Amino acid sequence: MFKLIILQLRYTWQAWIGALVVFIAAGIVLGVTMIGAISTISVHLGHGNYNPVAFFATPAIFGLITLMLILTGITRLLITKFKTDYNLWAILGANPNQLALLIGGQMSLSGMIGGFLGYFLALPIVRIYYAWVISTPGMREFPAIKMKLQLSSLTLTVLILGAFIGITGIINAKKVFSDGHKIHRLTKKRSCNLSILGWLWCVMVVGCLAYVYLLFFQGSTRLAALFGGHSLVETYSQALLALIFLMIMTINAAETVILPGLVKLLTLVFPTTLIKTFKTAYWNVLDKKDFLKTVAVPLVIFSLIASFFMYMIFDLANVASKRNLAEIVGTLSLFLGAPFLIILANTISLTIISSSERTTSIRQLQLIGFSLKDLMTEKRIEAEIYGLIVFIQATIGNALLFVPILKAADKTHTYMFDSWWSIFEWPAVTGTLVFLFILIVDDSYSYKIYSQNRFNVTQK
Amino acid sequence: MTEKVIAVQELSKDFSLGKHKSIHILKNISFSAASNDFISIVGPSGSGKSTLLKCLSGLLRPTNGSISIDDMDPYQLSPSQTAKMRRTTLGFIFQSYNLVPALPVFENIVLPLRLAGKQVNRASVEQLLKKLNFTADMDSFVTTLSGGEQQKVAIARVLVTHAKIIFADEPTGAVDANSKKIIFDCLRTLADNGACVIMVTHDIELAAMTDRSLVLRDGQLIKRLTNPTASEILAEIERG
Ligand SMILES: Nc1ncnc2c1ncn2[C@@H]1O[C@H](COP(=O)(O)OP(=O)(O)OP(=O)(O)O)[C@@H](O)[C@H]1O
Ligand SMILES: [Mg+2]
Numbered sequence: 001m002f003k004l005i006i007l008q009l010r011y012t013w014q015a016w017i018g019a020l021v022v023f024i025a026a027g028i029v030l031g032v033t034m035i036g037a038i039s040t041i042s043v044h045l046g047h048g049n050y051n052p053v054a055f056f057a058t059p060a061i062f063g064l065i066t067l068m069l070i071l072t073g074i075t076r077l078l079i080t081k082f083k084t085d086y087n088l089w090a091i092l093g094a095n096p097n098q099l100a101l102l103i104g105g106q107m108s109l110s111g112m113i114g115g116f117l118g119y120f121l122a123l124p125i126v127r128i129y130y131a132w133v134i135s136t137p138g139m140r141e142f143p144a145i146k147m148k149l150q151l152s153s154l155t156l157t158v159l160i161l162g163a164f165i166g167i168t169g170i171i172n173a174k175k176v177f178s179d180g181h182k183i184h185r186l187t188k189k190r191s192c193n194l195s196i197l198g199w200l201w202c203v204m205v206v207g208c209l210a211y212v213y214l215l216f217f218q219g220s221t222r223l224a225a226l227f228g229g230h231s232l233v234e235t236y237s238q239a240l241l242a243l244i245f246l247m248i249m250t251i252n253a254a255e256t257v258i259l260p261g262l263v264k265l266l267t268l269v270f271p272t273t274l275i276k277t278f279k280t281a282y283w284n285v286l287d288k289k290d291f292l293k294t295v296a297v298p299l300v301i302f303s304l305i306a307s308f309f310m311y312m313i314f315d316l317a318n319v320a321s322k323r324n325l326a327e328i329v330g331t332l333s334l335f336l337g338a339p340f341l342i343i344l345a346n347t348i349s350l351t352i353i354s355s356s357e358r359t360t361s362i363r364q365l366q367l368i369g370f371s372l373k374d375l376m377t378e379k380r381i382e383a384e385i386y387g388l389i390v391f392i393q394a395t396i397g398n399a400l401l402f403v404p405i406l407k408a409a410d411k412t413h414t415y416m417f418d419s420w421w422s423i424f425e426w427p428a429v430t431g432t433l434v435f436l437f438i439l440i441v442d443d444s445y446s447y448k449i450y451s452q453n454r455f456n457v458t459q460k
Numbered sequence: 461m462t463e464k465v466i467a468v469q470e471l472s473k474d475f476s477l478g479k480h481k482s483i484h485i486l487k488n489i490s491f492s493a494a495s496n497d498f499i500s501i502v503g504p505s506g507s508g509k510s511t512l513l514k515c516l517s518g519l520l521r522p523t524n525g526s527i528s529i530d531d532m533d534p535y536q537l538s539p540s541q542t543a544k545m546r547r548t549t550l551g552f553i554f555q556s557y558n559l560v561p562a563l564p565v566f567e568n569i570v571l572p573l574r575l576a577g578k579q580v581n582r583a584s585v586e587q588l589l590k591k592l593n594f595t596a597d598m599d600s601f602v603t604t605l606s607g608g609e610q611q612k613v614a615i616a617r618v619l620v621t622h623a624k625i626i627f628a629d630e631p632t633g634a635v636d637a638n639s640k641k642i643i644f645d646c647l648r649t650l651a652d653n654g655a656c657v658i659m660v661t662h663d664i665e666l667a668a669m670t671d672r673s674l675v676l677r678d679g680q681l682i683k684r685l686t687n688p689t690a691s692e693i694l695a696e697i698e699r700g
Contacts, residue, residue: 003567004567004574007562007563007564007567008562010562011562012562085560085562088557088559088560090543091552092560092572093543093546093547094543095539095575096540098543098575177539178539
C-alpha cells in the first residue's frame with residue numbers, strides 16, 4: 001500500500017502544492033511551539049508561573065483545532081479533483097478503508113513536507129516574537145531563552161503534523177467514500193442541499209440561537225439563571241460566549257441554504273446589464289458551491305470570532321484603558337495568530353487546488369471569442385462576488401452580535417468605545433483578502449492557459 | 461458442468477434530464493448467463509450497450525428490475541463486500557479509461573491482487589504479457605502506451621485475478637488485426653476454462669465467434685441468437 005500511496009502522490013504532486021500552503025502554515029505554527037518549548041526544556045526553564053512551555057502551547061492548540069476543521073474542505077476538494085481516478089480504484093476493488101488510506105497517506109506525506117519547511121520558517125518568527133514578548137510590560141517575567149534549531153524539535157514537528165493531518169484526512173475521506181455508497185433516507189440530500197436530518201439540526205440550532213438571543217432583551221435574571229456567574233459581568237461574558245458558539249454552529253449548519261441565496265441576491269445589486277460577463281461569472285460561482293462553502297465559512301467564522309474578541313477586550317472588559325495596548329496585541333496574536341495564519345493559507349490552498357476546475361471553461365470561452373481582457377474581467381467579477389459574499393455575511397453576523405453586546409454593555413454600565421461602524425472592520429479585511437487571493441491565483445492561471453493556447457495556435 | 465452466474469430480470473434504466481423529464485435507455489431486459497458462456501452484446505451506436513454492461517456489473521443502479529451476480533444482488537452489498545466481489549469475482553475491460561494513470565504497467569496489472577493482499581509474482585506477469593504480444597516496458601507509465609497496448613494491460617489484469625465473470629466493453633476497439641485476434645483468443649480461452657465472458661462489440665466477425673449474441677436496439681433486447689453467424693447478426697442489426 002505504501003508504494004501505491006507514493007506512486008499516486010508522485011502522479012498528482014501538482015495538486016498537492018496547493019495543499020502544501022496550508023501544511024506549511026501549520027508547520028510554522030507547530031514549529032514555533034516546538035522550537036519554543038524544546039529550547040525552554042533543554043535549558044531547564046520549563047516551570048513556574050511564567051512557564052514559556054505553557055505559553056508556546058497555546059498557538060499549537062488553537063492552530064491544530066483550526067486545521068482539523070478546515071481539513072474537511074481540503075480533503076473533499078482533493079478527492080473531487082481526482083474522482084475519476086479514485087472511482088477506477090474502487091471499480092478495481094479498493095474498499096472505502098483502502099481509499100481513505102490512500103488519501104490520508106498522501107496527505108500525511110505532504111503534511112510532513114509542510115512541517116519540515118514550516119519548521120525552518122518558524123525559527124525567525126519565534127525569535128522575533130519571543131524577543132518582543134519578554135520586552136513587553138506584563139510579560140517581562142518570562143525568562144530569556146535562546147531559541148535554536150534542534151533535531152528533536154524538528155522531528156517532533158514533522159511527525160506530529162504528519163500524523164495529525166494523516167489521521168484527520170483518513171477520517172474525512174472515509175466519510176466521503178462511505179457516503180457515496182449508501183443511500184440513507186434520512187441523510188439523502190433533498191431540497192436546498194439539505195437532508196431531513198440536516199434540516200432538523202438546522203432548526204434546532206437556530207431555535208437555540210433565537211432563544212439565547214431573545215434573553216438579552218429581557219432582564220438579566222433569566223440569563224443569570226441559565227448561565228450562572230458570580231457577577232453580572234461574568235454572566236454576560238458567558239452568555240455572549242454561548243451566543244457566538246451558537247452563531248458559529250448556525251453558520252455551519254445553514255451554509256448550504258444561505259450561500260446560494262446570497263449569490264442570487266447579488267444579481268439584484270450588480271448592474272447586470274452593464275457588464276456582459278457578469279452572467280458567466282455568476283453561474284461559475286453558483287456552479288462551484290463546494291468551493292464557495294469551503295472558502296466562505298472559515299473566513300466568516302474567523303471574522304466573527306475576531307470581532308467578538310475585540311469587543312470583549314476593548315469594550316466589555318475595558319482593558320484598553322487599564323492595560324498596555326502592546327499587551328493586548330500580544331494576547332490577541334497568541335490566541336488568534338495561529339488560526340488566522342491557517343485560515344488565510346486555507347483560502348490560498350483552496351483557490352490553487354480548485355483553480356484548474358473553476359477555469360476549465362476558459363478554453364471554451366476563448367474559443368467563442370472571449371479576449372484575455374474579457375476573461376480577466378470575468379475572473380475579477382467572480383472574485384468580487386466571493387469577496388462580497390464573505391463581507392456581507394460577516395457583516396450581518398457582526399450586526400447580530402453587536403446588539404447583544406450593546407445590551408450587555410448597557411446592563412453592566414460599561415462605556416462602549418466602538419460604534420456601529422466597527423461591525424464593518426473585520427468583514428472588510430477578510431472580504432478584501434478573499435477578493436485579492438482569488439483574483440491573483442485565477443488571473444495568473446487564466447493568463448498561463450491563454451498564452452499556452454496562443455502559442456499552440458501559432459505553432460499549427 | 462456449468463452454473464448460472466448472472467440472472468437479469470426486467471431490467472430498465474432511465475436517465476433523468478432536469479426535474480420532470482427522463483429518457484428510457486434500457487427497457488425490460490431479461491436474460492441469464494452461465495459459466496463457460498461467451499456472450500456478445502451487439503447493436504447500433506447509442507442503443508444502450510455500455511449502459512447495460514454497467515448495470516450488469518454493479519456500477520450503475522438500474523431504475524427497475526433485478527440483477528444477481530453469483531447469487532448476490534450487487535446493489536445490496538456493503539461497500540467492503542462490493543470491493544471484495546470486484547477484486548475477486550469480476551473483471552473489467554472498458555471502452556476507455558481502463559488504467560490508473562498514476563501507476564506503471566506492472567502495478568496496474570497486479571492492483572486487484574495488492575488490494576486483496578495477495579502474493580504478486582513478477583515473472584508470471586512478464587510471461588503473460590509476452591503471450592499477449594505486449595512489447596513495451598513493464599515499468600513504463602500507462603499514459604505513454606497506445607490504445608491497443610492499454611487494452612492488453614487491462615486484459616492482463618483480468619487474467620491475473622482469475623475472475624469468474626468478465627465484462628468487456630469493445631476490448632478490440634483500438635487495436636490492429638493481429639492484436640485483435642490475440643485478445644479475442646484470450647477471452648475465448650477464459651470462457652472455455654470456466655469463466656463467463658460478456659463482451660460488447662461492434663465487430664460482427666468477432667460476435668459471430670461467440671456462443672450467443674444479444675442484439676440491442678433502442679434499449680430493447682430484440683433478439684437472442686445462439687451460435688450466431690455473421691449474416692444472421694448483420695440482418696438483425698440492420699432490420700429496421
Ligand atoms: N449519464 C447519462 N445521462 C444521460 N444519458 C446518457 C447517460 N449515459 C448514457 N446516456 C445515453 O444513453 C444512450 C446509450 O448510451 P450507451 O453508451 O449505452 O450506448 P452504446 O450502445 O454503448 O454506444 P456506443 O456503441 O457508441 O458505445 C445514449 O443515447 C447516451 O446519450
Ligand atoms: Mg459504448
